[in-house]
Amino acid sequence: MFRPISYCLALALVLSSGHWPLATGHCQAADWTQFRGPGGGGVSDDPDVPVKWSATENVRWKVALPGRGLSSPVIADGRVYVTACTGWQQNRLHVLCIDQATGKKLWERQFWSTGLTGSHPKTNMAAPTPVTDGKFVYALFSTCDVVCLDRDGNLQWYRSLVGDYPTITNQVGMAASPVLAGETLVMPIENAGESFALGLDKATGKNRWKIERERQINWTTPLVVTNHGKTEVVLQSPKELTAIDPMTGAKRWSFEAKGIASIPSAVAGKDTLFLPAGEFTALKPRADGASPEVLWNSIRLKPATASPVLYKDRVYSLNGGGILVCADAANGNVLWQERVKGPFSASPVIANGKLYAVAEEGLTSVVQLGDKPVVLATNDVKPAADKDLLLATPAIAGGAIYLRSDGWLWCIGAKKEQ
Amino acid sequence: MNQTITFGLLGLFLALPGGSGAAEPGPLLAKIQAVGSEGKGNTEAAKAWQELVKLGPSVLPDVLAGLDKADPTAANWLRAAVDAIAEREIAANRPLPADKLEAFIKDTKHVGTARRLAYEWLVRIDPKTPDRLLPGMLDDPGVELRRDAVAVVVKEADGQFEKDKDAALMTYRKAMASARDRDQVDHVAGQLKKLGVTVDLPVHFGFIQRWLVIGPFDSTGGVGFKAVYPPEKQVDLNATYPGKGGTVVGWKEATGELIKDNYALVDFNKVLHKHQGAVGYAFAAVESPKEQPVEIRAASNNAVKLFLNGKEIFFREEYHHGVRFDGMIGKGTLKQGRNEIVVKVCQNEQKEDWAQTWGFQVRLSDAIGGAIPFKVLPEKPAAEKEKK
Numbered sequence: 001m002f003r004p005i006s007y008c009l010a011l012a013l014v015l016s017s018g019h020w021p022l023a024t025g026h027c028q029a030a031d032w033t034q035f036r037g038p039g040g041g042g043v044s045d046d047p048d049v050p051v052k053w054s055a056t057e058n059v060r061w062k063v064a065l066p067g068r069g070l071s072s073p074v075i076a077d078g079r080v081y082v083t084a085c086t087g088w089q090q091n092r093l094h095v096l097c098i099d100q101a102t103g104k105k106l107w108e109r110q111f112w113s114t115g116l117t118g119s120h121p122k123t124n125m126a127a128p129t130p131v132t133d134g135k136f137v138y139a140l141f142s143t144c145d146v147v148c149l150d151r152d153g154n155l156q157w158y159r160s161l162v163g164d165y166p167t168i169t170n171q172v173g174m175a176a177s178p179v180l181a182g183e184t185l186v187m188p189i190e191n192a193g194e195s196f197a198l199g200l201d202k203a204t205g206k207n208r209w210k211i212e213r214e215r216q217i218n219w220t221t222p223l224v225v226t227n228h229g230k231t232e233v234v235l236q237s238p239k240e241l242t243a244i245d246p247m248t249g250a251k252r253w254s255f256e257a258k259g260i261a262s263i264p265s266a267v268a269g270k271d272t273l274f275l276p277a278g279e280f281t282a283l284k285p286r287a288d289g290a291s292p293e294v295l296w297n298s299i300r301l302k303p304a305t306a307s308p309v310l311y312k313d314r315v316y317s318l319n320g321g322g323i324l325v326c327a328d329a330a331n332g333n334v335l336w337q338e339r340v341k342g343p344f345s346a347s348p349v350i351a352n353g354k355l356y357a358v359a360e361e362g363l364t365s366v367v368q369l370g371d372k373p374v375v376l377a378t379n380d381v382k383p384a385a386d387k388d389l390l391l392a393t394p395a396i397a398g399g400a401i402y403l404r405s406d407g408w409l410w411c412i413g414a415k416k417e418q
Numbered sequence: 419m420n421q422t423i424t425f426g427l428l429g430l431f432l433a434l435p436g437g438s439g440a441a442e443p444g445p446l447l448a449k450i451q452a453v454g455s456e457g458k459g460n461t462e463a464a465k466a467w468q469e470l471v472k473l474g475p476s477v478l479p480d481v482l483a484g485l486d487k488a489d490p491t492a493a494n495w496l497r498a499a500v501d502a503i504a505e506r507e508i509a510a511n512r513p514l515p516a517d518k519l520e521a522f523i524k525d526t527k528h529v530g531t532a533r534r535l536a537y538e539w540l541v542r543i544d545p546k547t548p549d550r551l552l553p554g555m556l557d558d559p560g561v562e563l564r565r566d567a568v569a570v571v572v573k574e575a576d577g578q579f580e581k582d583k584d585a586a587l588m589t590y591r592k593a594m595a596s597a598r599d600r601d602q603v604d605h606v607a608g609q610l611k612k613l614g615v616t617v618d619l620p621v622h623f624g625f626i627q628r629w630l631v632i633g634p635f636d637s638t639g640g641v642g643f644k645a646v647y648p649p650e651k652q653v654d655l656n657a658t659y660p661g662k663g664g665t666v667v668g669w670k671e672a673t674g675e676l677i678k679d680n681y682a683l684v685d686f687n688k689v690l691h692k693h694q695g696a697v698g699y700a701f702a703a704v705e706s707p708k709e710q711p712v713e714i715r716a717a718s719n720n721a722v723k724l725f726l727n728g729k730e731i732f733f734r735e736e737y738h739h740g741v742r743f744d745g746m747i748g749k750g751t752l753k754q755g756r757n758e759i760v761v762k763v764c765q766n767e768q769k770e771d772w773a774q775t776w777g778f779q780v781r782l783s784d785a786i787g788g789a790i791p792f793k794v795l796p797e798k799p800a801a802e803k804e805k806k
Contacts, residue, residue, distance in 0.1 A: 088565070088601065107505060109498050112531065114490040118742040145494070153505075155467050155498040157460040160491045164455045171739035192736040204464075206457035 004039035004225050004268035031076040032395040032402075035129035035177035035221045041267055042309045042349040048399030049351040051366050052377045053412045059381070060400055060411040061103025066094050068406040069126035070175065070345070075100060075397040076134040079151055082409055083139050085125035090117040093125060093141045095149060100398060103411060107153035115143035115162035119173030122345075122391070124406075127175035129221075129393070131185070138185050138202065142174040146187070148205060157205030167193035175219040181233050181246030184208055188235055190218035197222075197235055199249050209249030214239055220265040223273070227252070228287035234273065238262050241275060243285065253289045257281060264307040264347070267315075269329060274315055276303050282332060296332040301325055307347040307393075309355070311369065316355060318344050324357065324367065338373040340365040345391040349401075356401060362390045364403070381410050443477040446470045447484040450495045463495055471502045478503060478536075479518050485532035497535060504539045514543050523551065523563075530560025530786075537563060556596040561786045568597045572606060579609065587613045594622075598787035600743050620674065624789025625682035625781040626702045626759070627674040630655060630798065633690045633698030634662040634765075642697035643721050643735050643764045649699040650725065653758060655799040662696055669799045672700065674779060680717065680741050686763060686776040693765055693776075700761040700778065703795040706752035710790055714759065716746040718778040721764040724748040727757055737766045738773045744787065752782075756795060 036042040050058040067086030074081050080098040085091075091113040097106045117125055119142065130139040136156060140146045144161035162168050170191035178187045185200040195215045199208040213235070220236040224246070232243040232252050238260050243252040259278030266275045272295060273283040280301035283292035301308070304320035313329045322342030326335045346358040354376065355367040362382050368374040381403055382388060392404040400413025449466035453459040470481065481503070484496050507514055519540045523533045541547045548566070555567035575589035590610050594617060597603045607617040620627055635647045648659050661667035672689040674682030690698045706712075714724050714731065719741050724732040732748030765776040784790050 088599065107502075109501055111494045112490070112497065114494070116745075118740065118745055120740075147494075147498075153502060154471070155495060155502070156464055157457065158453075158491065158494050158498070159457055159460075160494070163489075163491050167733075167735070169734055169736045171736060171742060171745065192739065193734070200457070204457060205460050 004041055004223060030397055031132075031134065032397045033074055033076050033133070034131040034179055035072055036265075036307065036347060036349070036393060037396065039268065040179065040221060040223050040265065042307065042347055042393070043311055044349070044351045044396040046396055046399060047352045048414065049354070049356075049396055049401050050412055050414060051354065053379045053381060055380070055382055058412055058414060060413040060415055062408050062410045063098055063103050063105065065096070065404075065407060065409055066108070067092070067126070068124040069404065070123055070391045071126050071177075071404075072129040072393045073395045073402045073404055073409060074130050074132050074137070075395055075402070076132045077151065079106065080402065080409070080411075081130055081132055081137045081139075082404065083126040083128075083130055083141065085113075085141070090119070090125040091143075093139075093143065093145055093147075095130070095137065095139050095147060097137075097151070097153060098409070100411075101416070109147070109149060109153055109155070111141075111145055111147060111158070113141070113143040114145055114160040115141075116169060116171060117143060118171040123173035123175060125173075127173060127219075129177040131178050131180050133180055133202075136202070138178055138180070140178045140187055142170075144168055144174065144189060146178075146185075146200075146205070148185075148202070156203075159200070159205050161189060161198070165189075165194050165196070169193040170217055172217055177221040179222050179224050179233065181224045181231055184246045186222055186224075186233050186246060188213065188218065188220070188222060188237075190214060190216060190237060192217060197244070197249070199246060208247065211244065211249045211251075213237060216262070218262045220262060223266055223268050225268050225273075225285075227285050232285075234266065234268070236260060236266055236275070241266070241273070241283075253285060253291060255283060255291050261303070263305050264303045267308050267310045269310050272329065274308055274310060274329070276308060276317075278302075280308075280317065280332070282329070298327065298332040298334070300334050301327055301332065304344070306344045306357075309348055309350055311350045311353075311355075314369070316348065316350075316369075318342070318348060318357060324348075324355070324373070326369070326373070335371070336373055338367060338375070340367065340375070341378060345389075347393040349394055349396055351396050351401065356394060358390050358394055358403060360389050360391060362386075362388070362403075362405070364394075381412065382408075441469050441473065443470060443473060443480040443484075446473075447480065447496070450499075451484065451488050451492045453492050453495060463492075467495060467499055470499050471506075473503075475503055475507050475512070475514055478515060479522055482522055482532045482536050483528060485535070486527075486529050493531065497531075500535055500539070504542075508542065514539060516540060516544060520547075520551075526559055530558070530563065533560050534562045556592070559786065561598070564596065564786065565599055565602065568593050568599075568602050571596070572602060575606075575609065583613055587615065591615075620676075620682045622789060623681060623781050624783050624792070625674060625779060626704065626794055627682045628794050629672045629674070629684055629700040629702050629761075630669045631672045631684065631686070631689050631698060631700045632659070632667050632669045633686070634665075634667070634693045634696035635659075635698070636662040636695065637697045637764050638695040638767070640695075640764075640766060642695070643723075643733075645697070647697060647699070649701065649760060650723075650762065652728075653701050653760065655701075655797060656801075662693065668801070669701070671798065678741075680743075680779055682781070683741070683779045684777050686765070687774070690776075692774055694767045694769075694774075696765045696776070698763050698765075698776065700763070700780075702759045702780075703797045704752070704757050704759060704782070705793045705795055706754055706757055707791050709754050710752050711785065712750055712752045712790060713783050713785060713787075714748040714750065714780060715744045715783055715787075716748070716761065716778055716780045717741045717743055718746065718763060718776075720776045720778070721766070722746055722778060723762040724780075725758075725760040725762070726750040727753070735764075737764075738768060738775075741779070752790075752792065
C-alpha cells in the first residue's frame, strides 16, 4: 500500500485516534496547504470552482501584491498565505496573510534576504511555495531564508541557511518548495554549492537531520507518501529518486534513472509514483527497501515545466508544445491529446473532474476530463494589454481558484451571500 | 503570613507583561541577538520576541537600535518585531511615536537598514516624510535611503531634460555624484551623454582596468578550484611555471574592456585563450593613500577566488550562471601603500557554446558601492618591460 499523504490527512488520522488534542486553527480537508495542494497532487474535489470568468465576472476579490512571486498561495482555516519579493535587488522578502472570505490583508511580515538574490529574469526570490498546517505557515525563499509564523503573524523562528551553510549558491534561482511530514519541515537545497536536504523540527526550526545531495541545480518539490504504512519523503534529483524517513533522514530506498527531471515534480497515486524523467516512468515502491518496480515507461508523456497530475487512474501531462496528454495510469497508453493555449510555467490543477491550465500570459483553459476532452472555456482574468505574467501554480479552496501574478492575487469564485 | 502573600502577588504582577514591572527590552533584545547557527537559541528568542512585541510602541526605538548589534539572522527577528508592533498599533488606530522615529532616522550612527525600517513606518503614518527628509540624504551612509534620495534628483533632472538642458545638466551631475547603484548610474550617464558629457564609468565605479594574468593551469575534473598553484602562494612576476598540457606559462599584461554591458571585463579567451578545465590568475598591485576598508566586488561566469595581500577573502564555485554586477564581494582592509590583489578564475569542462567564456571584472568600493581612492601600480615582468 502506497499513497500520497497530506499534512492534514496525517493530522486527521492522529486526531481520530484520540492521541492529539484538538486545536483551533488547523487545516480542513478542503484547504490547499502546500505546492499543488494536499499531497502535492494538484487535485481537489471542490465542485464549485467556476468554469468561466473574466476581469469582472466571478472575481470574488483581488488583492494587489507588494512584489513579484512564482509561489502559489496556500490556504487553511480561512486564511490565505502568499509570499512576494521586492527591492531593486529582490532583497525584501514578504509573507502576507489575507482573509479568505473578503480578501482583506490581515498582516504582512518582511525579512531581509541573507542569501544571494541573483536569478534568471523569469524567476525571483519568492519562487518556493510556503506550506501550512493551519496553525503555522512555513515560508522558504530562493535566498534560503526560512521563516515560521503563526496564523496571526507572530514569529516562531527564522533561519538563514546561507548564514549556516555559506557555500550555497544558485544564481539561476532556487524554486523547490518545502513540505511538512509529521513534525518535520523538509527542504531540498540542491544548488551549485553545498547541496543537501534538510529536516527541521517544525516547532523550533532546529535541524533534525541534514543529508548530502547531488550538487546540481534542482527545482523539484518532494512528495510525502505512505509506503506500506510508513511515512516517507521522496526527494527527486536528476540522477536519483530517494525515499527517506522524515524523522531521521535515513534512506529507505532509491531509484536511479537517466534524465530525471529537475523542474517538473513527480506525482503519487495509491500504489504508484509517476516520475518525469528521460522517459516518463511509473514506479511501484516496495516494502523491503529494494528499488521500486518499473511498471512502464513512455516518452509521449514527458512534461516540460509543468508537473503531471493524476486523476481517477489517468495521468495528465503538459508537454513543451502546449499539448495536454492523457494516459492510462495502469500502462501508460495514451488515450487522447488536446492542444491548449500555452506556454506554461504553472502546473495544471484539477477540480471535480475539470483541469485548469494557466498559461503564462494569463489565459486559463478549462478542460472537462473524460474519454474525450472538452474545452469548456478559455478565461482571461486581466485585459490582454496587461503584460503581467501568471507563472504560479493556482490553488483551489472554498469554491474558488486562486490565480497569482507578480502584481495580483485573484480569488475566482461565485460571490457568496453575506 | 500576610507579608508573604503580598510579596508573592507583587512578584506575580511584576512578572506579567504590560504591568508596571513589565520586562525591559534590553534582556529580551539580548536573547534575540544571541541566536546562533543552525537554530541555536531559537526557542529562547521566540519567547523573547513575544514579550518584546507585547511591550508595544514605546520600545520601537530600542528594537531599532538593537539592529546595530544584530547579525543578519538576529536582524530579521528584530525587523519582524518592529513590523508586528507598528502594524498592530496602526490597525488599532493608535499613534506611532513619529518624533522618535524621525530622530532615529536622522541619527546616522545607527545602521542604514534600521534607519530605513524606521523611515518606511514613518512614511506610512506621514506621507510627507520623503519630501522632508530625502533632500538631505543624497550622501546618506544607508544604501536604500541614499538610493531614494538620488531617485528624487534623477526625477527632477528627467523633468528638466526637455525644457532646460542647462538645468538638467547640473541636476544630473548632482545625481551622478551621489549615485552608487548601477541602474541609476547607467541612466544618469546615458542622459549626460545626450547632453554632451561623457562619464568614465569604469573610473566612477572603481574598476581595476590593468592586470597581469597567467595561465592556464590544470583543472581537469574540477580539481583546479581547490588546487593551490604558485600565484596563490606568492606572486613573482618574473617566474614561469608548468601549465596545463605541458605548457610553460608566465605573466602577461591584460586590459579590462567593455564587453556586453560588463565594464572592465578581462576576457581570458583573448589573453589566455580558450580552454576547458583550466585555471587562470590575475594580479594587480594597488596603492592606497591610507588604510581603508575595502569591498573587492567581482563578477564572473566562472568559479572565482579573491585574495587580498595573500589572504583569501572570497570564493564561489559556480559556473556559467551569469556575470552579475557586484555578484561576488570579498571584504578586507587596504593598508596604506602597496597592496596585492589576486583573482583566481576557474573554467569548467562544459561543452555548450555559451559555456566557453571565462574572465572577470573587479572593482574596489566602500560598503555602499562607491569607488574608493586607489592607484594601480605599473608593475610588470622584466620581459614585458624590455619589450617596451
